[in-house]
Amino acid sequence: MKLYGSVTSPYVRRIRIVLSATEHEFINLNIFEGEGRDILASKNPTLKVPCLEDDGQLIFDSRVIHSYLLAKLDLPPLSWDQENQLTMIDGANDSFVQLFMLKRSDIEATNDQLFVRLQKERIASTLGLLNEMVSAGEFDGWGYPSVALFTLIDWVEFRELHPLTGLDALKAFREQHIDRIEVTATDPRG
Ligand SMILES: N[C@@H](CCC(=O)N[C@@H](CS)C(=O)NCC(=O)O)C(=O)O
Numbered sequence: 509m510k511l512y513g514s515v516t517s518p519y520v521r522r523i524r525i526v527l528s529a530t531e532h533e534f535i536n537l538n539i540f541e542g543e544g545r546d547i548l549a550s551k552n553p554t555l556k557v558p559c560l561e562d563d564g565q566l567i568f569d570s571r572v573i574h575s576y577l578l579a580k581l582d583l584p585p586l587s588w589d590q591e592n593q594l595t596m597i598d599g600a601n602d603s604f605v606q607l608f609m610l611k612r613s614d615i616e617a618t619n620d621q622l623f624v625r626l627q628k629e630r631i632a633s634t635l636g637l638l639n640e641m642v643s644a645g646e647f648d649g650w651g652y653p654s655v656a657l658f659t660l661i662d663w664v665e666f667r668e669l670h671p672l673t674g675l676d677a678l679k680a681f682r683e684q685h686i687d688r689i690e691v692t693a694t695d696p697r698g
Pocket residue numbers: 516517518519539555556557558568569570571605
């Protein structure tokens with residue numbers, strides 16, 4: 509099994525954590541240029557990571573990769589509530605990625621731009637609810653939604669994308685898991 513990705517991507521890190529006890533090869537790519545981008549283009553027409561290759565089968569998108577792994581490892585599917593948790597985490601993560609791409613492109617983001625306002629509103633709405641759900645014990649285990657939430661919050665801290673003011677349960681959740689071996693082994697800080 510081969511996982512194509514980058515060490516900084518929170519979506520890739522989720523799958524690396526899921527695969528921590530499964531033999532696989534991690535192919536770390538520079539997805540934006542050079543040979544890394546050529547390899548990515550030869551594997552995944554959406555030009556995104558992660559991408560999994562297993563027995564000649566290519567799978568795109570972390571969510572689909574996770575479903576594939578559940579089926580392959582004979583594990584039960586997520587509940588609908590967990591699917592919704594994942595959708596909220598993905599919503600916040602995608603909006604952070606969009607805003608981060610504006611910054612990397614030297615495009616100034618201002619709150620009166622519709623695009624920027626929509627991303628910021630989605631981030632506030634999803635992070636606020638996720639914070640409440642963590643407080644209510646809904647992320648007490650270390651299943652896939654918790655792994656996805658952890659990699660999002662840790663990436664937000666790593667890239668300094670949001671102060672997380674008032675989101676104390678999310679900050680405590682990150683602290684709670686920071687010393688796990690599969691977490692330290694996949695730390696984007698190296
Ligand atoms: N829905 C996708 C999102 C993956 C994603 O956005 N990956 C980013 C890296 S964090 C990427 O490949 N971006 C490249 C691009 O947008 O051109 C998933 O869950 O795998």
